[in-house]
Amino acid sequence: MAFVDEFSQKARELAGAASEMAKEAAGNVKVTASILAEQREMDKNYRAIGEWYVSQLDGEVPAAVADLVAAVRLSQARIEELRASRQKEEAAFQEHKCPLCGTVSEGKFCPNCGAPMGE
DSSP: OHHHHHHHHHHHHHHHHHHHHHHHHHHHHHHHHHHHHHHHHHHHHHHHHHHHHHHHOOSOOOGGGHHHHHHHHHHHHHHHHHHHHHHHHHHHHHHTBOTTTOOBOSSSBOTTTOOBOOO
């Protein structure tokens, strides 16, 4: 019977150690998640500072950031071009859409419902 009691005692000790290790690991996960959340918040704030700084630049740009500012402005111009292109595509799509059922077709009549496609 002493063997069973000793075995039970060892099992309780191991279970207690495992429980402590699990609590410690959970605490580490919480700290890591908190660190990552703070880093995301800090990155968001740095981005806001950068956007503000670039918006305030008129004329001469400091040499230390000239390449970065030029890249940002190039990206802004490209985004505007892409938006304009998308608007043209959407307008063209709407021109070829059936006024009754919404089917897109290049013909004079809708292939789905037979309605005139308009001019």
